[in-house]
Amino acid sequence: MKKIALYLIPLGLFLGLSIFLFQGLFSDPRDHQSSLLEKPMPEFVLPDLMDIEKTYTEEVFLGKVTLLNVWGVWCITCAIELPYLKQLQDEGKHIVGLYYDQDIDPDFGIKTVERVQQEVTDKLSQLGNPYAYNIFDVKRDLSLDLGVTGAPETYLIDQQGKIRLHHIGDINPRVWNNKFATLYDELVVQ
């Protein structure tokens, strides 16, 4: 009896290891929690994309629940999620764009603001405009402070201006219902 128990130890260890490694097959290496959750929005002073004279700071998020969507016209997945974002806006959600351009190299800066604005206007008139306004992250500093790894990414910001959720990838009905809906409804009621 004791001998059987002894032989079961390696079997048990093997099974444990197998289960652990098997789970690894289905884990998403890109899925790591943002370290900014529950923290206030980082400080920033950035212009409006369409009206460069106008500037925003982190205080603009106080008082309402906001979806901050990081995007760019060069980003294909962003174009795919735009119609759904538009639908969310039609349902009354407050969506703000954080726009950044890939072609603007802070060390050189070859693209004019007018051209960026034209590209954005074209894209939005074609696919629908879900944004209340767009913040222009000229040198991608705010993106860096937010821990953005690429586009699209979306942050859910509560009425106190705190980041409550960070989603990497596009927003679609499945993601909205599984990840955002419950928390969003909770935050709106507060």
Added chain:
Amino acid sequence: MNRLINTFFILILVCFGNSVSATEDNFQFDSPQQNALFLELTKELRCPKCQNQNIADSDAMIAVDLRRKVYELLQKGYDRDQVIDFMKQRYGDFVYYQPPVNPMTIWLWLLPILFIVVALAGIVMTRKRQAPEIDNEQLAKAQAILERDE
């Protein structure tokens, strides 16, 4: 045929292209020490977008931005730990190749030691159990047999 050659060529590029470092930025440093620190940090910080590359090796936009940030921070007089903390605050522990020691990760260090201890204990236990099986009487018998053979 032409297509096949093209595919082959692309494969070669994909396989070996990575070994060429992507760093082509022109950063000016005040001192060689600072330059060395920059090279060290960009090797140890991990690109959040391209999982298995450090930011020195990657040409993703985020890696370019992070390299410039490291440079800016060094110019501002940040030391090594401060730069790493700055990045960790934004991109999590993920961004640094050396994992922190916490209740979750302590097993990375403890498990090998535990394994060795348990294995040693196992060996000692089995040795002890075998030891009394040969007593003096058996030894004498064996000796007798050996002597007889001679």
